[in-house]
Amino acid sequence: MAIPSAESSSVLRLTFLAVMVITLFVALFARLWFLQVMAGDRYVELADSNRLRTVITEAPRGEILTADGHALVRNRPALTISADRQVLLDAAGDPVDEEAERVIDRLALLLELEVDEVLERLASQRRSPFRPVPIAIDVTPEIVFAVQERRELFPGVVPETLPVREYPHGTLAAHLLGYIGEISQQELLRPEFADYRAGDLVGRSGLEQSYEADLRGVPGQRRLVVNARGDVLDVQSDREPVQGADLVTSLDLDLQLATEQLLEDGILASREIRRDDGQLLPSTAGSAIVLDARTGAVLAMASYPTYDPREFVGGVSQEYFELLADPENERPLVNRAISGLYPPGSVFKTASGAAFVEAGLVTPRSTVECAPAFELGGNTFRNWNRGVNEGMMDLSDALTRSCDTYFYELAFNQWLREENADEPDEVLIRVAEQFGFGVATGIDLPGEASGRVPGRQWRFDYWVANRDNYCRQADLASPGSYARELYSDLCQFGAAWRGGDAVNSSIGQGDVLSTPLQVAASYQAIANDGVLLRPHLGARVVAPDGTVLREIEPEVNGELGVSDQTLRVMQEGLERVVMTDRGTGSSAFRGFPLDEIPVAGKTGTAELRPKVPYAWFAGYAPIDDPEIVVVVNVEQGGGGSQTAAPIVRNIMAHYFGIVLADDAEFEAGEEILD
Template identity: 30%
Template sequence: MLEHQEDLNDLQRRFPILIVFVILTFLILVIRIGYLQLIKSSYFRELSESNRLRSLPIEPYRGLIFDRNGELLAHNVPGFHLSIILEDLKNKEATIKRVTELIGISEKDIKTRLSARKDTYPFAPVRIKENISRKEVAVIEANKLDIPGVVIEAVSRREYRHGNMASHLLGYVGEITQSQLDNFEDDSVYPGITAGQDGIEKTHDPILRGIAGYKQVEVDAYGHEMNIFGVKEPVRGNDIYLAIDASLQKIAEDALGNESGAVVAIDTRSGDILVMASHPVYDHNLLSKRLNAKEWEALVNDPSKPLNNRAIQGVYPPGSVFKIVTAAAAIEAGAPAPEDRIFCKGGLQYGRRFYRDWKAAGHGSVALHRAIVESCDVYFYNAGITLGVDRIADYAFRLGLGSQTGIDLPSEKAGLIPTTSWKLSARKVEWIAGETLSVAIGQGYVLTTPMQLAMLISSVANSGVRYQPNTVWAVKDRLNGEKYRFPPVEIGRVEIKEETFQILRNALRGVVNEQGGTAGRARSAIAEIGGKTGTAQVVALKPNIPKELLKEKRFKDHALFVAFAPVSEPRIAVAVIVEHGGKGSAA
């Protein structure tokens, strides 16, 4: 009780001190508010009225891109952009004219870029020229008092270390588009920030981009920065390690050379994309600098279509590669059985049309194994008649054709596997029996991408195990330095018996390694390879087309080749197409 009384007395002695402290704190706040409102009010009113207090974004450093072995593919280098802040312009027309005189960009280009700015982003710099030279920086700085509202932004510029290698896979970056801005609901992006526009740069932009910072600044009447009141530092983007092997990628691209086409290589044990080459390439270093309207139009209208990633967007008749599908359907149905022999004398009369074999003299008496090894068309014409188009289509769908593979790249095409119902719906006519013969050898309406064909041969090598195709091997967190590996993802198993896959693999081994095989040129002393050639017809044989004209490269057939190795324990699957390359063995 005595101790309680002493505590109470002590509290009563301290209570007046507490009251004095509260009163003093209150007085200090009142004085400060009075100072800001009465004495400094004109200063802050002036800042507000002249829009001199601003919150400016700080763009983060973009994450780096490596190959699976740590070879640097994409990094950042210092650069400068020339921009205009519309709200700071004193005389818009005079400023535009003066900038044109100083750095040579046309008035039309400047006005086009300024007109694209939305009013929802006040004081956002509108970029009018990317990656200006140091000489241009010096010229602008020397004349900055004459061009209020014109600012130079110090930025990090994307650079691709190996030139145009893997340009379609890596993609390119550029100033964020309005449609991209509209798709973000938070403040992680803003006008002028760099964003991925194609390839890995686009699909994995959230990983690479980082988090923007901000700074509170005071600017003068010309929009030039004077004082910094506060800074929130940006967070650098994370690094990406791609699944590709840069050395293999270079070999594939060198092999394609000046030819148009594509090469895809997959690790059969994981779905990792080891190679993705598409030719002709585009210059992603140039595209990341932003082209003017005339340059962009010329690129889009280029007849060689360099912007098209042929690995996933190019659709081609698979030719004799599709015989793998027809063979699988025939083995499973037992019609014809693998041991049944068909005599080939260079073609097959079916109805009123004669269907030619690629070998005019014919292949003689062949069963399934030699029909695949020698790529006998007549054998597969007969198989097609027995099976029917819908049964062939069923096995094509099982093996992943006719739909997107799900690869993490933009604008993948699904290709086309025709059925009787498809033709009735799409063409409004019934299926013609003779069309099945064309489908059986991968011609007619059948369309596939090189990526799909790589997945097809990988599934055969794997006894039907299908993995999600994966372009990213790992991501490195820049905050903690940890590297997170992307594990293989099994997406399903093809409903085909193991015995069927064994028959197919043995025949595909024969295509490369047996006498008379169509891919004997691919034989290797390093590893035993199994594969299948294909020739995709570009122009139908018509009597009114001059033979001399058909000799031109543009009329030559496309050459295809799919393969896996080693046959006994597959580790890699490859699909190659060379446009207008002639026979499939050329691939």
């Protein structure tokens, strides 16, 4: 028999247990209510992000072709060893477990890489988490087999083929094609890269960059339903990759090959030339441009020295990039034809001559004395042809003989006129801009320089920016020295645009700067009845199935703004440069069948002391109905007639199918330092 007190005591104890039980169950219900009803939405999202994995498939990039359909860049499948970051690494970028560590060790051994290197590539934040990270691109088939045969040793390692850029013609047109590289973190933040993801490739220079939107294509995307082990169970939605469109350029394969070769040959050959002072010409670098005289299309463009875009496939090595960036190597990555800034020298005289006619100082036919020298405020500005008075000259003669003093005289008169005017009309700046100087041409290549046509405003701004430096230099220089005098003058009066500045500008010296492309565009306008066209490389964009998506039509940048007479007189002067023995360029064209293919052109020798002058030649042919404009610049190549004109001659000969007697060899012209 239970004692009543014990009975009630056990009921009490059971009640205590019941209360405890109820409390625990209430806790469970409360927590479930919170998780499932109050926070349920968030967990639904988490569940979806768990099971759906987005996988990106690369779209093959479009090809870049010559006008005649030869591929300059195309794609090649490259065997690649990639690895899944989500399988091997944790959030901190360390191997998830010992097994992953062993896999990475094995991978490093197989690929002959350091373990740290593999880890670094795998953890790179520049890579999208939505696709395997390429660890080694362009591996041998043996390596792929090694991974495929022993899958159990390499969980998370994926052998795949990725499309990589291939250059059937090697370094040909490297500056024009450009290269591609991984998009940077900064670029990803910019609006134009909104639909890019980390790890995407993007055009880094050249046409690859300027036609990025056409060439890129649309990456494919698949939403995979995956289980916890990463096995794909279902494909939810699928967007096939859309191959990028091809770009057909105006480049002529044969002419491009020849232009590059002839430029290089000419530069190398000119290094054998001894100047009057007995020194060999340095001819450190150069560029050449061939434009279609009627459309402004670029038929060929070369820049020397060049680089190998194949080194950029799968990521450029630090070593090679440093080689390219070293100033000792003349910066081969720079496309000098569009980015090189040089004083144009005498090739600028077409623009300045037209300016003085425009200013009303002369008519095209009125004459000015071509004196041996021009005196100005105690300074002597000599004609290049030292000591000889060449007599009275009109604009045509002044161009043919490249007479400096003709331009000095007019420039000084114009300067005086401007100085006396309340609001000076700086004619040279205005007309030079009509000729395309000082303004980028807008060619479809990135990195084009604008050049400079200086004037009063520029001089003032420059002085403001440099005044402190001038004054400090003046203080530092020893009293009575030339430096002291120069710097204290600049310090006090450096803001003034002086007569000497105007005189120098008139022959493309002083502070005038221009790219070879600007020179080419202005001569193309002279050859093409005064219409300045926008040079371009792209001809049309073609879809992979062959339909033309877009024709790239010639665009007019403007008109030279000179009268027909002025234009004809200029053309006459340029013709005589080559066609008559008096012309500064005639020596370089000896042996060229000028009776069949008459050529017009202009030499230029730009001083950039203390360097050896820069050689220029700008020409077009045939005279009656110009087909091509050719411009060559050789840095420290001496006289334009000496090194640049012979290269132009050889390019023209190649274009017109002329076999020159001295075909294989480069024959320098006379050393005329105009």
